[in-house]
Amino acid sequence: MNPLITARGITKHFGATKALDGVDLDINAGEVHVLLGENGAGKSTLVKVLAGIHGHDAGTIEGHASLAVIHQELALVPELSVAENLFLNRLPRRYGFVDRAEMRRRAPKLLERVGLNVDPNAKVRDLGIAQQQMIEIARALDKNAGVLILDEPTAVLTETETDRLLEIMAQLRDNGVGLVFITHHLDEIQRIADRITILRDGRSVGVLGPRATTQHMIELMVGRPIEEQYPRAQQRPGQPLLRIENLTKRGVFENISIEVHAGEVVGIAGLVGAGRTEVARAAFGVDGYDHGTVAVDGKPLPRHNVQAAIKAGLGLVPEDRKGQGLVLTATVGQNLELVTLDDRDEERLHDIAGKLRIKGRVEQPVKELSGGNQQKVVIGKWLLADPKVLILDEPTRGVDVGAKVEIYELINRMTAQGRAVLLVSSDLPEVIGMSDRVVVMAHGRVAGELSKGATQDQVMALAVQEISA
Ligand SMILES: Nc1ncnc2c1ncn2[C@@H]1O[C@H](COP(=O)(O)OP(=O)(O)OP(=O)(O)O)[C@@H](O)[C@H]1O
Ligand SMILES: [Mg+2]
Structure with a gap:
């Protein structure tokens, strides 16, 4: 089967910084493709190139699927309501006017889909960051895109919310959506990944299968093994x-x-x-x-x-x-x-x-x-x-x-x-x-x-x- 999106040899500079250096990536239908790499490895840059936010200096992107992206930095408008944010840029209209009744009808359904219990009329600035993140996710889901890219959505989520999101992702995958998922939580990768592309300094240094060990992932991304993940050196407490x-x-x-x-x-x-x-x-x-x-x-x-x-x-x-x-x-x-x-x-x-x-x-x-x-x-x-x-x-x-x-x-x-x-x-x-x-x-x-x-x-x-x- 043809990939939904095929990127080959993607290269991107920011001034003297080479953020991406000849990266290949396939996004397949019915697959969760994880992007893993150290801070600054080029993951978000690759996402933004795929989404057309950044141009690229070399390489090709071929695709035949619509794209929804949840970016690493939240893109909500704090002064607007939850419902308005859900339909930002695509407000339902009737006779040329914003159809508020339609918004009120659809917002609760979307919120329920991500398990978020908030008032659609509440202002987004009054919500916590985890809730704001869930609104971004709900908004992306509403686009029913063929490809969904999630750039570190779980960084601000709790365990329960993360579980819920991974469940939704698995459902989408079963329905033939192609997913790209970025996270620094290796346990999440082991739960959901079908394929893992590892980036280091803007280059793809390996593609692993779903049964990759965390050690293998770490060695490829960091370039060395990590002996002790929590190296606490206790002191005798003073005053x-x-x-x-x-x-x-x-x-x-x-x-x-x-x-x-x-x-x-x-x-x-x-x-x-x-x-x-x-x-x-x-x-x-x-x-x-x-x-x-x-x-x-x-x-x-x-x-x-x-x-x-x-x-x-x-x-x-x-x-x-x-x-x-x-x-x-x-x-x-x-x-x-x-x-x-x-x-x-x-x-x-x-x-x-x-x-x-x-x-x-x-x-x-x-x-x-x-x-x-x-x-x-x-x-x-x-x-x-x-x-x-x-x-x-x-x-x-x-x-x-x-x-x-x-x-x-x-x-x-x-x-x-x-x-x-x-x-x-x-x-x-x-x-x-x-x-x-x-x-x-x-x-x-x-x-x-x-x-x-x-x-x-x-x-x-x-x-x-x-x-x-
Ligand atoms: N707008 C920009 N202008 C200049 N340099 C940038 C810009 N955006 C990203 N970079 C640089 O490109 C490189 C890759 O950044 P990117 O945001 O893609 O990393 P990342 O893999 O997403 O890291 P993280 O895990 O921290 O989110 C970094 O060196 C970063 O400083
Ligand atoms: Mg990033």
Whole structure:
């Protein structure tokens, strides 16, 4: 059978950067074709060339199928409603006017298809990123295209949502749709892939079958095996550096008490909506709270005051890097220095950029970096500021397996120097593997605490528990 799309020898430059170098790709009907590669390997660029967003310098693309693409960066309009976003650019019309009745009829069906329980009239800016991602997916599904390309849709999804998406993908495949799927989660690849094309530095370095081992995938993409995926080096804990006591924000979280000592990594696990991000934001002063205290190194912080928090030695790597972590039009160097403006230190700047292996030049605008490399800049900015206590909220979303280990080593280095880390993460192996203790939150409260060596089942048992008032 002929492929739906055949790309041969695709080459693409951005100035002096060769993002793609002679890549071949077939998209077949009834097949999930995974694109795997390190941050900056060229995956999103290939998608954009296939979609006609970028031109290419050499090579050919032949196709006879319509294309729907879910891009890595969300393309929703925050000020518009869920329904309006679902039908953006293709609003149903009647007699030349937007057919609102038709929209109201179709929106709930689409939302149900992706298992999203939100009001179609709600503004998109009021939704979490996982929900926004599901809206993008629903919108793409509505196009009933012959080829569906998904660029890291699961990076912001929870396990349940990921399961649902993989189910939908399998259904589409059975109905003859050709799918291209990009993810850094190797377990997802093993669950759904029919074929895996591995990119390294813009080149295709191998095509594997559905039974490929994770080791084989890693070796091809990183160019070396990874010995230890969670290389936590524990320290003897010192004095308490972060003390959150009875922190309460009515209707959001209640009586949260968490202590992190010098040299420690404390994890916060829990389901989406458990209140983890909200506690992190309140502690750092981005949001206010009703009562309780936050103290850094024995010094209580004023409420709702980020500047004071930073001055006291607190840092936060937020989960939404685009919205809160980066100035996209500024350069990598400028972003890295955002917290430390007063003491410019070129040497440390290059040191951090090198340790994180940020693929991109220091003088390049951040928006030209690949998604995973943008995430590394957010982390690098805070490592450079060297706070006493660093709160990391989903730090490795969209980061490749090799770069994750680099980030973990930098966490180890911080705690070896007597700093403290609070690690909020939905990635269970990560939060268990890198934390010395794990606090589990459920429904805005602390459901329990587990010591080193806890299992995923133990964490989940606490996370899903109903807490009586
Ligand atoms: N608009 C652009 N201008 C300049 N360089 C770019 C642009 N878009 C991408 N690049 C460069 O092309 C290379 C490939 O980037 P791409 O976004 O395709 O990587 P990726 O494989 O999708 O990585 P990730 O896993 O981090 O999403 C990178 O070096 C990136 O900096
Ligand atoms: Mg990408």
